[in-house]
Amino acid sequence: MKRILLPLLTAAFCLTACAPAAPASASELSATAETTATAESAPQTQVDTFSVAGTLREVEDAALQENVLYTLQFGDTPEDTTFVKVDLQAAQQTPLCKLEDWGASYVGWLVKGDTFYYMIYDEDGNALLHGRSLTDGSETVWTLAVDRQYPAYLDDQYLYFTRADYTAGMKRVDLTTGVLEDLPLPAQTTQFMDVDGSRFxxxxxxxxxxxxxxxxxxxxxxxxxxxxxxxxxxxxxxxxALEKVLREPYYGEEDAQGNRIDRLYLGKAEGKLYFYRVASLETGLENGRVERCGMDGSGVETVFALVDERGAPSVLKQAGEIRWFWQSTPNGLMVYLPATGQQQELTMQGENHVPWPDRGLPDGKVLSSQQEDGSYLVMSEEDYLAGNFTGTTIPAL
Structure with a gap:
């Protein structure tokens, strides 16, 4: 039996460090960038130890800066790929610039100061990090020797790239200079799971x-x-320094019937680490549940049981912390609240589906995934859990 592996990277999630200055129009930026773009190979160094600059964040969890969400929107043709600022408070979307990297695979982006950075793999497999000014459209492009590694974390100065397999690797690039560092890892590291302050x-x-x-x-x-x-x-x-949390056989612990128990890391909340645990049998999954423990592995407990055939739950996060777990059901969604252990089913109303929760917002609201027409929906947590899905609509571009 193969072990459940942690899904570490979510390609095409945006990162933010601070809000940009007022940008030029998308057409102005595109036209200017074409004439000022430069390309170079980033210098690379190798270090024995390194310190984190400020606080680490995950790429996925850094998509939101206060009440602004930065994202790429893909149109029907490649030239319709647009970097967009979604103002959640003003309920307005603003195009910042268009991207013209035909055939490229976009794997991460962030705004730092007045610069928009985005990472692509081009058709030839080259890793290119673009830094484009949102004020005048000037652009710098660094070619990075990251060997199919992907942006996973960032701090106040660096963007970190990881690879997850039986021999994991990590590099980071200085976003001010483009210098790439090859970072040392503990022996036989296989997965990067989360961050907390300056540790992984x-x-x-x-x-x-x-x-x-x-x-x-x-x-x-x-x-x-x-x-x-x-x-x-x-x-x-x-x-x-290494601080052990949990240790178990590679192929998993065994239950009383001799079945191997798989483990999948889900995230952290209020000083607790959460895992999905399930027995994988030839006939299917059995005894699926969510367990949690302290940050040091102490106090392991089952939070709630899951319906086995639905598999692992999805998570709703805010600022790197889990707020809910949820699963789709034949009639809508089942929501699990870890703080109270409460389970609540939200059902469809007529022909209207239950909007999937995309991310938690700092003011206690919930952002629903982008709708088919390109709009977003913002609701209070109370309304959403009460089945009232008539919040504020952010119109499409």
């Missing part, structure tokens, strides 16, 4: 011998993994 939550393998086989070498790999443990721990990159 990682998973690493504890093998009886140094690992020198890949998953493609099936028999040798499986034989080694039978005697391997996986450790979830906090890693402080400035000191190299």
């Amino acid at each position: 939550l990682i998973a690493r393998l504890l093998t009886p011998v140094p690992m020198n086989v890949s998953p493609e070498e099936t028999e040798q790999y499986d034989a080694l993994m039978q005697n391997t443990e996986i450790e979830y721990c906090w890693w402080d990159p400035a000191t190299g």
Whole structure:
């Protein structure tokens, strides 16, 4: 049985560090950028230890800056790819600039000061980091040797790239200079799971011998993994210190019936870490539930049980913290509130579907995913949980 692997990266989520200055029009920016763009290979250095500049954030959780959301909107043709500012308070969308990287794969973007950065892999597989001024349209492009790594975290100065496999890697680029650093990791790190202040939550393998086989070498790999443990721990990159949270057999613990129990990290909230736990049988999933423990692994407890055939729950986050869990049902959504353990089903009203919650907002409101017509919906948490989905609509461009 293969282990459930943590989905670490969400390509095409935006990052924000602070709101930009008033931009020129989209057409002005596009025209100016065409004449001033420069390209270069970012210099690369290798370091033995490193410190985080400020507070770490996940790419996904950094999409929102106060009451402004930055996002890419994709049209029917490549030239319709537009970087958009969504003002949640004024209920207005403003196009900031159009992107013209035909055939590129957009994997991350952020606004820092008056500069919009976005990362792409072009048709030839080159990793390109663009830095475009939102005031005059001038642009710098760095070619990064990141080997299919993707933007995962950022702090006040750097953007971090990670790769998640049996030999994980991490690099970071200085957003002011374009200098790329190859960062050291604890031995046999396999997953990057979360951040807290200036430290990372990682998973690493504890093998009886140094690992020198890949998953493609099936028999040798499986034989080694039978005697391997996986450790979830906090890693402080400035000191190299590791603080164990949990440790278990690589293929999972066993329940009373001898079934292997898979573990999937869901996120953190109010000093607790949350995991999805389930037994994977040949006939399907069994005994699915959400468990939590302290940041140090203490006080493990089951929060609530889940309907097995629905699998792992989705999460609604705000500023890196879980506010809800939710799952789709035949009639709508089931919402789980971790603070109280309450479960609440929201059902469709006539032919209207229940809008999926996309992210939590600082003022206790909920942003619903972009609608088919390009609009957004903002509702209070109380209204949403009461089944009242008639909040403020932010019209499409």
